[in-house]
Amino acid sequence: xxxxxxxxxxxxxxxxxxxxxxxxxxxxxxxxxxxxxxxxxxxxxxxxxxxxxxxxxxxxxxxxxxxxxxxxxxxxxxxxxxxxxxxxxxxxxxxxxxxxxxxxxxxxxxxxxxxxxxxxxxxxxxxxxxxxxxxxxxxxxxxxxxxxxxxxxxxxxxxxxxx
Numbered sequence: 001x002x003x004x005x006x007x008x009x010x011x012x013x014x015x016x017x018x019x020x021x022x023x024x025x026x027x028x029x030x031x032x033x034x035x036x037x038x039x040x041x042x043x044x045x046x047x048x049x050x051x052x053x054x055x056x057x058x059x060x061x062x063x064x065x066x067x068x069x070x071x072x073x074x075x076x077x078x079x080x081x082x083x084x085x086x087x088x089x090x091x092x093x094x095x096x097x098x099x100x101x102x103x104x105x106x107x108x109x110x111x112x113x114x115x116x117x118x119x120x121x122x123x124x125x126x127x128x129x130x131x132x133x134x135x136x137x138x139x140x141x142x143x144x145x146x147x148x149x150x151x152x153x154x155x156x157x158x159x160x161x162x163x
């Protein structure tokens with residue numbers, strides 16, 4: 001008796017609830033697949049956001065380095081040349097000992113050295129290159145190197161080989 005009365009009173013709701021349950025049963029694989037796709041999209045967004053953050057941090061670091069290297073070129077860094085070919089500029093390398101051309105002694109602590117590629121460094125207490133910074137300002141690099149054409153006797157040398 002209770003069921004007949006319940007049916008008469010709520011038959012529309014019961015029919016819709018039944019249809020909803022049947023449609024959910026048939027569409028559950030689609031729902032699971034959609035949830036998986038949403039999870040993949042969220043993961044992709046998080047990965048892209050992380051990569052964007054890393055790129056922005058790298059750009060800020062490069063800009064800070066360029067400011068330092070520009071100042072070093074403007075204040076008068078010493079370009080490094082090869083021992084065998086004193087008219088050729090060589091790349092400076094972290095930890096490399098740079099020597100005076102005449103005495104072959106390491107350059108004094110605090111000397112600022114640079115190369116033709118835009119890299120600059122400061123000589124540490126052991127005579128090695130440290131505190132590297134890079135600039136992409138080719139005009140500034142070229143103007144600094146232009147001052148040393150023909151004056152190679154005063155330029156420090158990189159003897160090649162290992163540290």
